[in-house]
Amino acid sequence: MTARSAIRRLRPVPSDAEGYDAETVLAAALRALGRDRLVLSASFGPEDIVILDLLSRIEARPRVFTLDTGRLPNETYELIERVRRHFDVAVEVYVPDASAVEAMVRAKGVNLFYASIEDRLRCCEVRKVAPLRRALATVDGWVTGLRREQAPTRARTPKISLDLEHGLIWKVAPLADWTEAQVWEHIRANDLPYHALHDRGYRSIGCAPCTRAVDPGEDPRAGRWWWEAPESRECGLHVRHAELRKESKR
Ligand code: SF4
Known part of the structure; x- marks a missing residue:
């Protein structure tokens, strides 16, 4: 896609989405891009469930994809099934390239991520970032559950922005200004499914x-890659690996 065609798509989207609530952001993105070219990227955290609920009120059976890294807890697979039934959606599951996984674990072992930040990022690249690129090649915009209070690396997340990393597509973060408490209020008020591990201390x-x-x-994200320094604790889906490597060396 050229910059010019991407900018043409910009027109129907509010130029100042910051003042819009989550439903309005999603409605504007759907109106601008259409159901088939906008997808929710879900790891099935509570934010993704809230967004799927809001999207489903605007558009029946919105597109949603997930990255099955092959190392997910079984509770995540159980939740995917509950979500499929609850919202009547077809979850598009993207898996890593089998030969890339085989080569990586042959060279570095199955649990390479504990050895170094380089190896951890390599695993995230093979199991998450590369499949994400394939998923995003099918759309003009993606919706994420990013919230500004989740991490310093997310503190300036805009509600709608152009994603230069993935070929000038839209990146939509309708819950950017929500608190964690608001997310859970919405889940409980609407009796929505959520991950079983949240009831066991996982945030x-x-x-x-x-x-x-x-x-x-x-810190809610202290349980992710807990053996690393806080500033590198991203998987590369939202922060480039080069930036994470730079942070880890400071
Ligand atoms: S290093 Fe990344 S992709 Fe690999 S198992 Fe851990 S979180 Fe998953």
Whole structure:
């Protein structure tokens, strides 16, 4: 896609989405791009469930995809099934390239991520970032559950922006200014399904070997890649690997 065609798509989207609530942001993005060219990227955290609920009120059976890294907790697969039934959606599941996984684990072992940040980022690249690129090649915009209070790396997340990393498509973060409490209020008020591990002390959930429960009062993302320094704790889906490597060396 050229910059010119991407900017043409910009027109129907509010130029100042910051003042819009989540439903209005999603409605504007759907109106601008259409149901088939806008997709929710879901790891099935509570934010993704809220967004799917809001999207489903505007558009029946919105597109939603997930990245099955092959290392997810079984509770995530159970939730995917519950979500499929609850919202009557077809979850598009993207898996890593089998030969890339085989080459990586042959060279570095199955649990390479504990060895170094380089190896951890390599695993995230093969199992998450590369499949994400394939998924996003099918759309003109993606919706994420990013919230500004989740991490310093997310503190300036705009509600709608152009994503230069993935070929000038739209990136939509309708819950950017929501608090965690607001997210859970919406889940409970609407009796929506959520991840079973949240009831066992897990606040942010990714792959099983890279996620642990956190203590009450601890940073919600402290359970992700807990053996690393806080500034590198992203998988590369929203922050480029080059930036994470730079942060880890400071
Ligand atoms: S979160 Fe852990 S297991 Fe999952 S892709 Fe990243 S390094 Fe690999």
